[in-house]
Amino acid sequence: MATIMLVDDDKMLRLIYRVILEQEGYQVIEAESGLECLKILGEGEKPDLILMDVIMPDLDGWKTCKRIKENPETKDIVVAMLTVLDQPADEVRSLKSFGADWHISKRMNKTLILETVKWLLSSQKSKKEKPKSIIEIK
Secondary structure, three states: OOEEEEEOOOHHHHHHHHHHHHHOOOEEEEEOOHHHHHHHHHOOOOOOEEEEOOOOOOOOHHHHHHHHHHOOOOOOOEEEEEEOOOOHHHHHHHHHHOOOOEEEEOOOOHHHHHHHHHHHHHHHHHOOOOOOOHHHHO
């Protein structure tokens, strides 16, 4: 099964998402900050998907994503921002300004988040066309 890295400074949220993902059979790696995420990736870990919060101390998720996408060793890892920032302007920043592959609201229910994770992982393998996001519809 696929490996997913959870990057969030909220320990309780990481635990909740870890349990949800592991129940679905995913292997989970945790990082409590953008800096820790980059360190783990720099040590050679290559998850299939990174679910990353935006609002974190030291290095926010957007800047972390940009560094991941600018690095030839990690640029192909699928990065989805998993955040409470769910306004269209936030999605624009995630996708257009910082290179994220997707933007997921933490306000989505568990089923919707899991279906999005499954879709992201399957689209990575088959390179399926992404469904339209809010910014592409406008």
